[in-house]
Amino acid sequence: MASTSLSPLRRTLAAADFGNGVSSVLPWGRYFFINTDLTVTLHGDPVGEWICLDAATYPEHSGIGLAESRLFDQSGPIGRGTQTLLLGTR
Template sequence: MAGAYLAGYVAAMEWRFEPGTGFDTPGPGTAWVRQLVPLLAGCEDTPLTRALTVADSSWAVAFELDHHRRLVINTDVTLALHRDPVGEWLCLRSATDASPHGSGLAVGRLDDTAGDCGRVVQTLLVGRRR
């Protein structure tokens, strides 16, 4: 993510992108992700907290909006799980669409090592950088 702030959330996660995808690679993306630190210090993460933490990355994994020319803010995230995820590693496969009028939508599928476990939908506010 050239020119982006990489401390905090980005550094607190381990990212393994599938070949041909990545934070600076335009297009839909796929990344296996796991937390390196617990969401709350001193507390063990649950399958739900791990899934919610990864879900917040949907639009960034689907890096289809040029963050050098556009400001992108995820205004809402919805996670729908049809079962609890298992393990530390979660896979997020995501794609993003944006309208010319300042809104966007990132839609993703969440998998674990056993397969499909849910969907992620993020609404986006998209503007031009000045």
């Protein structure tokens, strides 16, 4: 039977993709903010089961924004994730 557990790298990449959703600063019912890309830069190999995500979103009046995530494992900082956002009203 195949294992269903995720490797530390897969956990980290999944967490990096959550930045836009967990750091939204605009009302969900009035605005959409679609991440059009995801860039993850790691300066260390993730270790362990737990990954910490510290995310912030920076919307601009131009309709473009940025979600930036700092990523940590049990040893400390391991990298960052960024997502370009398409913003608009519903």
